[in-house]
Amino acid sequence: MESPRDRRSRRARPSRTRTLLHTALALVAVVGGTAAGTVYVKARAHSGASPVSSSATASASTSATADGEDAVEPVAEPAVDYDALLAGAVKSVPVEDGAQVSVAVLDLDSGESASYGDGAFDTASIVKVDILAALLLQAQDAGRHLTASEKSYATTMIENSDNTAASALWQTIGKAEGLDAANERLGLTATAGGEGMLWGLTQTTAADQLTLLQQVFGDDSRLSEVSRTYLQGLMGHIEADQHWGVSAAADGSRWALKNGWLPRSTTGLWDINSIGRVTVDGRNHLVAVLSKGNSTQAKGISLVESVAKAAVSALAGDTPVSSASASPSASVPE
Numbered sequence: 001m002e003s004p005r006d007r008r009s010r011r012a013r014p015s016r017t018r019t020l021l022h023t024a025l026a027l028v029a030v031v032g033g034t035a036a037g038t039v040y041v042k043a044r045a046h047s048g049a050s051p052v053s054s055s056a057t058a059s060a061s062t063s064a065t066a067d068g069e070d071a072v073e074p075v076a077e078p079a080v081d082y083d084a085l086l087a088g089a090v091k092s093v094p095v096e097d098g099a100q101v102s103v104a105v106l107d108l109d110s111g112e113s114a115s116y117g118d119g120a121f122d123t124a125s126i127v128k129v130d131i132l133a134a135l136l137l138q139a140q141d142a143g144r145h146l147t148a149s150e151k152s153y154a155t156t157m158i159e160n161s162d163n164t165a166a167s168a169l170w171q172t173i174g175k176a177e178g179l180d181a182a183n184e185r186l187g188l189t190a191t192a193g194g195e196g197m198l199w200g201l202t203q204t205t206a207a208d209q210l211t212l213l214q215q216v217f218g219d220d221s222r223l224s225e226v227s228r229t230y231l232q233g234l235m236g237h238i239e240a241d242q243h244w245g246v247s248a249a250a251d252g253s254r255w256a257l258k259n260g261w262l263p264r265s266t267t268g269l270w271d272i273n274s275i276g277r278v279t280v281d282g283r284n285h286l287v288a289v290l291s292k293g294n295s296t297q298a299k300g301i302s303l304v305e306s307v308a309k310a311a312v313s314a315l316a317g318d319t320p321v322s323s324a325s326a327s328p329s330a331s332v333p334e
Helices: 004-026 082-091 124-142 148-159 163-172 175-186 206-217 225-235 297-315
Strands: 030-033 039-042 060-064 070-074 100-107 113-116 255-263 270-280 283-294
Touching: 082 100, 082 113, 082 297, 100 206, 100 297, 113 206, 113 297, 124 148, 124 163, 124 175, 124 206, 124 225, 124 255, 124 270, 148 163, 148 225, 163 175, 175 206, 206 225, 206 270, 206 283, 225 255, 225 270, 255 297, 270 297, 283 297
Parallel strands: none
Antiparallel strands: 030 039, 060 070, 100 113, 100 283, 255 270, 270 283
């Protein structure tokens, strides 16, 4: 006959079995995957514990939770220092003694950007893009289209770099006061219009010119789509003898630009600048290169083109970082 003790022991077995089963199930890892291919592992060490998740990456760190669990956390990949890559790239470009160069670049597809040098430079004829942007902004405010005369001036000013046309539109926008007012709305913070009719001596930085290019080629712009398309079209039809500058960084004919060149009467040295959009490996880049102190126009053009190529390569991560630190707008010994 079964004793009372045996009956109590038999009734207790299912309870212990359920407890062991519950514990075993609680220790089972639940593995799931995301659409991007990241695997997450969740586990409960005991009843009442919060889920612990970790990304199945090559490197991870372990930390303890408040209840004593080990939590495996993903370690973020180190951010790429594109400014350092760009500085290293510029350091590899020969620059003659006394010359200075600055550059800013943006990958429109990824949003990554970098800049080198923050000194002020004469715009020379690249200010013509800014003049037309100001005119288009003023026309938008007035709810009007450009007149036939304004369109004629705009075409020759951008495509042929005609100075007479630039002077006419400079007066139309209100000279430096009109340019500065437009630039405040366009986001340019370090550009100041030249005095009187000296629009070519407008002072700017590479970073500001990149901001201007974003207003012309980007979607988030004060300029309407019609205005942007119009300006882009003119910059894509520069006359043949001006097919130099940032276009050297393009891998084909897909580019739009405006160049500037100015021999300074006080020194005999050249300002050589180039701004625009280039397409490389199917990716669109905005590039602004400014230089001054070049002994000849040809040397200035060579410098600008070499820096434009280096800038695009650096943003792609193709250029090793130089061990030397780069100072803004600094000359690089040949």
